Amino acid sequence: MTLLIDIGSLDDIPRQGARLVKTVQGCIAVFRTADDRVFALDDRCPHKGGPLSEGIVHGDRVTCPLHNWVFDLNSGQAQGADEGSVQTFAAKVQGGRVLIDAGLIRRSAAA
Amino acid sequence: MKRKLVVIGAGMASGRLLEQVFEAAPDAWPDAWDVTLFNAEPRGNYNRLMLSPVLSGEKTYDQIVTHDAAWYAAHGVDCRFGEPVVRIDRANRVVYSNAGGAPYDALVIATGSAPFIIPVPGRDLPGVVSYRDLDDTQAMMDTAGKDAVVIGGGLLGLEAAAGMAARGARVTVIHLMGHLMERQLDPAAGYLLQRDLERRGITVHCKGATKAILGHDRAEAVLLEDGTVYPADLVCMAVGIRPETRLAVDAHLEVERGIVVDDALRTSDPAIFALGECVEHRGQVFGLVAPLYDQAKVLAQTLLDGNAAFAPVQTATKLKVTGCDLYSAGDFADAPGREDIVFRDPGRGIYKRLVLENDRIVGVVMYGDTADGAWFYGLMKDGTDIGPMRDTLIFGPAFQGGAAPDPMAAVAALPPEAEICGCNGVSKGTILDAVAGGACTLDAMRACTKASASCGTCTGLVQQVMALALGGEVQDAPAGMCKCTDHSHEDVRRLIRAMGLKSIPAVMQDLGWKSVGGCHSCRPALNYYLLAEYPLEYRDDRQSRFVNERNHANIQKDGTYSVVPRMWGGVTTPSELRAIADAAEKYDVPMVKVTGGQRIDLLGVRKEDLPRMWADLNAAGLVSGHAYSKGLRTVKTCVGSQFCRFGTQDSTGLGIRLEQVLWGSWTPHKVKLGVSGCPRNCAEATCKDVGIVCVDSGYQISVAGAAGMEVKETEPLATAATEDEAVAVVTAFVQLYRENARYLHRPHKWVARVGMDWVRAQIEDPAIRAALIERFEISQSVYRRDPWADLSTPSETPRWAPLADLTLEAAE
Numbered sequence A: 001m002t003l004l005i006d007i008g009s010l011d012d013i014p015r016q017g018a019r020l021v022k023t024v025q026g027c028i029a030v031f032r033t034a035d036d037r038v039f040a041l042d043d044r045c046p047h048k049g050g051p052l053s054e055g056i057v058h059g060d061r062v063t064c065p066l067h068n069w070v071f072d073l074n075s076g077q078a079q080g081a082d083e084g085s086v087q088t089f090a091a092k093v094q095g096g097r098v099l100i101d102a103g104l105i106r107r108s109a110a111a
Numbered sequence B: 001m002k003r004k005l006v007v008i009g010a011g012m013a014s015g016r017l018l019e020q021v022f023e024a025a026p027d028a029w030p031d032a033w034d035v036t037l038f039n040a041e042p043r044g045n046y047n048r049l050m051l052s053p054v055l056s057g058e059k060t061y062d063q064i065v066t067h068d069a070a071w072y073a074a075h076g077v078d079c080r081f082g083e084p085v086v087r088i089d090r091a092n093r094v095v096y097s098n099a100g101g102a103p104y105d106a107l108v109i110a111t112g113s114a115p116f117i118i119p120v121p122g123r124d125l126p127g128v129v130s131y132r133d134l135d136d137t138q139a140m141m142d143t144a145g146k147d148a149v150v151i152g153g154g155l156l157g158l159e160a161a162a163g164m165a166a167r168g169a170r171v172t173v174i175h176l177m178g179h180l181m182e183r184q185l186d187p188a189a190g191y192l193l194q195r196d197l198e199r200r201g202i203t204v205h206c207k208g209a210t211k212a213i214l215g216h217d218r219a220e221a222v223l224l225e226d227g228t229v230y231p232a233d234l235v236c237m238a239v240g241i242r243p244e245t246r247l248a249v250d251a252h253l254e255v256e257r258g259i260v261v262d263d264a265l266r267t268s269d270p271a272i273f274a275l276g277e278c279v280e281h282r283g284q285v286f287g288l289v290a291p292l293y294d295q296a297k298v299l300a301q302t303l304l305d306g307n308a309a310f311a312p313v314q315t316a317t318k319l320k321v322t323g324c325d326l327y328s329a330g331d332f333a334d335a336p337g338r339e340d341i342v343f344r345d346p347g348r349g350i351y352k353r354l355v356l357e358n359d360r361i362v363g364v365v366m367y368g369d370t371a372d373g374a375w376f377y378g379l380m381k382d383g384t385d386i387g388p389m390r391d392t393l394i395f396g397p398a399f400q401g402g403a404a405p406d407p408m409a410a411v412a413a414l415p416p417e418a419e420i421c422g423c424n425g426v427s428k429g430t431i432l433d434a435v436a437g438g439a440c441t442l443d444a445m446r447a448c449t450k451a452s453a454s455c456g457t458c459t460g461l462v463q464q465v466m467a468l469a470l471g472g473e474v475q476d477a478p479a480g481m482c483k484c485t486d487h488s489h490e491d492v493r494r495l496i497r498a499m500g501l502k503s504i505p506a507v508m509q510d511l512g513w514k515s516v517g518g519c520h521s522c523r524p525a526l527n528y529y530l531l532a533e534y535p536l537e538y539r540d541d542r543q544s545r546f547v548n549e550r551n552h553a554n555i556q557k558d559g560t561y562s563v564v565p566r567m568w569g570g571v572t573t574p575s576e577l578r579a580i581a582d583a584a585e586k587y588d589v590p591m592v593k594v595t596g597g598q599r600i601d602l603l604g605v606r607k608e609d610l611p612r613m614w615a616d617l618n619a620a621g622l623v624s625g626h627a628y629s630k631g632l633r634t635v636k637t638c639v640g641s642q643f644c645r646f647g648t649q650d651s652t653g654l655g656i657r658l659e660q661v662l663w664g665s666w667t668p669h670k671v672k673l674g675v676s677g678c679p680r681n682c683a684e685a686t687c688k689d690v691g692i693v694c695v696d697s698g699y700q701i702s703v704a705g706a707a708g709m710e711v712k713e714t715e716p717l718a719t720a721a722t723e724d725e726a727v728a729v730v731t732a733f734v735q736l737y738r739e740n741a742r743y744l745h746r747p748h749k750w751v752a753r754v755g756m757d758w759v760r761a762q763i764e765d766p767a768i769r770a771a772l773i774e775r776f777e778i779s780q781s782v783y784r785r786d787p788w789a790d791l792s793t794p795s796e797t798p799r800w801a802p803l804a805d806l807t808l809e810a811a812e
Helices: B012-024 B028-032 B048-056 B069-074 B134-141 B155-166 B187-199 B246-250 B289-303 B373-382 B407-413 B428-436 B442-449 B459-470 B489-499 B504-510 B522-533 B547-551 B574-586 B607-619 B651-662 B723-740 B747-754 B756-764 B766-783 B787-791 B806-811
Strands: A004-009 A017-023 A026-032 A038-042 A056-058 A061-063 A070-072 A091-094 A097-101 B003-008 B033-039 B077-081 B085-089 B094-097 B100-103 B106-109 B113-115 B147-151 B170-174 B203-205 B210-214 B221-224 B229-231 B234-237 B241-243 B259-261 B272-274 B279-281 B326-330 B338-345 B350-357 B360-367 B419-421 B561-563 B591-594 B600-605 B632-637 B671-676 B690-695 B698-703 B715-720
Touching: A017 B806, A026 A097, A038 A091, A038 A097, A056 B522, B003 B012, B003 B100, B012 B028, B012 B033, B012 B289, B028 B033, B048 B134, B048 B155, B069 B077, B085 B246, B134 B155, B134 B234, B147 B155, B147 B229, B155 B170, B155 B187, B155 B234, B170 B221, B187 B203, B187 B326, B187 B350, B187 B360, B259 B272, B272 B289, B326 B373, B360 B373, B407 B459, B419 B428, B419 B459, B428 B442, B428 B459, B442 B459, B489 B504, B489 B522, B504 B522, B561 B607, B574 B600, B574 B607, B600 B607, B607 B787, B632 B651, B651 B671, B651 B690, B651 B723, B671 B723, B690 B723, B698 B723, B715 B723, B715 B756, B723 B747, B723 B756, B723 B766, B747 B756, B756 B766
Parallel strands: B003 B033, B003 B106, B033 B077, B106 B272, B147 B170, B147 B234, B170 B203, B259 B279, B632 B671, B671 B690
Antiparallel strands: A004 A097, A017 A026, A026 A038, A056 A061, A061 A070, A091 A097, B085 B094, B094 B100, B113 B241, B210 B221, B221 B229, B326 B360, B338 B350, B350 B360, B561 B600, B591 B600, B690 B698, B698 B715
């Protein structure tokens, strides 16, 4: 089982929005959907490096603010004709707190 | 141990090859091979067929990239872009670039072709380009208002000429032969093409032999053998291409016209393969994309230790000169035993010619109406005996066998294996399967089959096949405001009003949105429509706003932001400037720049610094300049009667007053104003969304100008005798725009839709004008406030920083 670490309260992330978490592996965007699910993804669009955390969240997707690539928050896969993917990390809500993959505090990701 | 594959050249052929091996063996391939890809151009693979739309401005480079950095990275390709290979060491199996060597177990040469440069004096001058890659294209995009000469009236040359003409260049085409595109068109069709080009302002000089390119430091003119001189800031040589074989020749591989390959695409060295425009197979060289893709398929099999043999099939040359409709296939040279069937309609510029031999079609040339091209091509390819239908053959499939003249009949009659998209080898059956699988729009079809996704000439046919399966017209995109709904912008707005829908979820529920939570294109539009309709009840939804409006600053390519404080009418004070300078230093602003709207832009600010910087600026009395919003941006002014000896009215004062009335309001798209104090128009008011030019008798108000992608002068709206009246007219106009325009339409686009007469009638009617102003003021009672002040409070500021910093815990 993936070890999780508490990063803050669910209320700190706006619905249909995201907040950033700085890690040694780069910035991670933690998204909150309209129905209060959370997802953690690399905050870097594979196209031109756009900050996905600033994108519009719709359903369980996010649109990159720079050039409108759309990613599925579940898989990190680019949607439509665009090809590419963003790394995803384990994330969940428990008792109003947001937990993400504790591997992110280490230098390299757990295998 | 993993074997090493080195590929020289990142073009369309090698790109397809890599796609094929990765797709065919997604697991086995990466375990067996390391791939290194060299490219002389400093970029990866893009769709070279689409350079013409880039040149003419219909597409951007980003839109024609087929494999981006992420794709190469995802497939573990070691990219050496901008590193031309200079030598192949066959004995030790190493290729060398100037940066060093790369060993290979298998080598693929895909160097494509090189432009043929005619050996005339001056050919090496700066300003002489060919038309092969993006750099050439970029040089040609820069010719607006200049003289350009294209040498070569073949397909490539005419694309270059049409593209530069579309960019506003004065273009001359010099062609050695008697008529344009003599290899594909007969003289009659060549003449029609020339006439069309001349109608578009392009000068065509046939039977012209280039003697020299004149100029001292760079190309200035082109001199012909007959003494004619054409001025030329840019000369494009497009006389032909030849296979690029230099590396192979130097390596002593067998080379004829191209690098000689066998059916498995192997060269005379068994460890070296070649494909694309650089090869010669059984005496034939290749220039069209379809056989190159076939080669890629075969070579992928060879590399995966499979067995496949390349056998070229005949391909129709579906030609595309921007804006001209022509089609040619097969052979149409005069020869004994050949007959012609010709159809001419000079008035409509239509010409069709079929070349027959033994009652079979051997060649087709069409100009002006090419709808039946695919049908004729099918008859030619299958060697159909056309004897029985010879009388009506030229009129096309609709007139054969007494069938009803149904344009769909020809498409319906095609067998499932009939090839529709030659570039990507997509058959009618594949398209029908994709429709059955849910691909109902052209975009979806392109995404899942690639049909019509390369050169695009078969788009009409693909749409017809889809229409056949769907039983109706196929549109480029759904008619709705986005893919989430079939309702248009106007309908959605009307229904919001009529049904009293007051939230985004309510709109999506009651109007049957097809997606969950909408998308990035409908959400901002709905948010705007709702706040414009219900200013007092609806609460702006920040999460439905594009990043710039959500963060009240413009995002830059590196994720930092730009901050522009408002300077009313472009007027500032020493203390404001001091506060701006202090903020720039305090937050390490990398660039301070004056904008076109008479404001100061602080570029490169980190997101977490925004609220603190705003608080500092607020303390000096500065507020948001809304340089990021679909709203009132700036009012640009000249100094007017207060200082200027020509000024007729206080243009600066009026500008400040207008800005104080309008600021903070959200509009369908951005709104920029200009106020000039006299007709010399120093504030450039007549290309703004709203422009005011002061005269002795009052104020001339004009609207719907543009100075962006389009440039358009404003159109007169009204003349006001007093400043109060001018403010009233402008306010009413802005509210009319807010209530009626489609989201993301600037005023000039909206006025073009509704008509200036209608707009003028509304503003002139005193009752309507007063009601518009009243509704605007109601909305402004909510929105005329500084968002920077609202967002830099002690409770808000922490939300702009990361939620957590795990780098600290890692360090512990």
